[in-house]
Amino acid sequence: MRKVVAGMQMSIDGMIDGPTGYADWVDSWSDTFDLLPEIDACVLGGGMYSGYEQYWSAIKADPRSPLELTGNLPTSEEIEYADFALNTPHYVLSNTLDGARWANTTVLRDAGDVEVLRRKPGKTIYVVGGAQTVSGLLDRGTIDELRLTIHPLVVGEGKALFATVAQRHRLQLSDAKSRPDGTVSLIYSVGK
Template sequence: MRDLVVTENITVDGVIDAAAGWFTVGNDAAADQSDILAELAAHTAACDAVLFGRVTFEEMRGYWPHQDDDETGITDDLNQIQKYVVSGSMTDPQWQNSTILRDLDGVRALKQQPGADIVCTGSIQLVHAMIAAGLVDEYRLFVYPVVLGRGARLFAEGVDLPKLRLTESKQFRSGVMLLRYRLA
C-alpha cells in the first residue's frame, strides 16, 4: 500500500491560504532558497504521483506547463509525473499524464496500487475530506515564520484530529522549518 503524504506551506498560526502573498519559494530571486528547493527535489524523487483537488489542479495547470524559464526544475517534474485530480465535474484534465478520480473511493483505490508515495499539496477541500476519512499517512509541513491571524487552516474545526508523532524537523536558512509527522 502506498503512503498518502500531505505537503503544505503553512504559517506559524496554522494558515495554509497563500492568497495573502506570504508564500514565495521559487518566486523570490533575491533570497537563497537552494536548501528548500533541494529538500523539495528529494521529496519529489520519493514519490511517483501527485494528487490535487480540482481548483488547485486548474491553478497548477494554468501556470506550470507554460513556464519556459523555470530554473527550479518544478516545471519539468510536474509535467512528467503522474497527476491525479479529484473532481466530480471535470471531463478532460488537459495536462499530460493526468487522470481524473471521481471521489475518495478513487483515492483509496490509488493507495492500494503498487508504487511510491502519493503527494497532495494545496487542495484544502480535498485535504480536509481525506483527513476526515483517515486517508492521510504523513504530513510534511513547511512552516513559515509568518502570522496571519485568519485564513484557511490545515485542520478544520469539528473534525476528529489524528494523533501524530514528529519524525523529522529541519530548519532552512530563511527561517522556514520542515516538520514531518506520521500517524501515531
C-alpha cells in the same frame, strides 16, 4: 500498500492562503522536492488544479521569465518540479471538472478512488493540496505522513489548512529543521 504523503506550506497560524486567495509569503514552492525520487503519482483537489497547472506549465514554457503570480524567477528546484509535474501522473479529486489539460491527468470523483490507487503497485503518492483534499484524506486515514513548511508569519485572515478536519488525529514528529529565513520544516507520521 503505497505510502501517501501530503506536503503543504502554511503560516504559523495555520493559513495556506491569505485574504487574496494566494500564499503571497511563499518565495519558493520547493518545500518537499527532496521527495521527487520517491513519487510516481500526485493527487490534488479540483479547486487547486487550474492554478497548479498554469503555474508549472508557465515555468516549463519559459523558465527564465518571472512568474506572473509572484513576479519572481523560478528557482532551480521549481524548474525541476515543473519537469516532474508534466511527466508524472496526476489525479484530481473533483465532482465538477470534466477533464484536464495535462495529458497525464485523470479526474477522480471520489476520495475512495485514492485508496484504490494506493493499492496498486508503485511508489509514494504525493498529495499537493488543497486544504479540503488534505483534510478529507486525513479524516479517511489515507495520509501516512504530513510535511509542513511553517513560515514565520501570522496571516490572521485566509484559508486554514485544517478548517474542515472532522476528527482528531495524533501525529508523531519524525523530523524538524529550521532554515536561515525562519521557516521550519516539520515531518509528521500520522497515527492510525
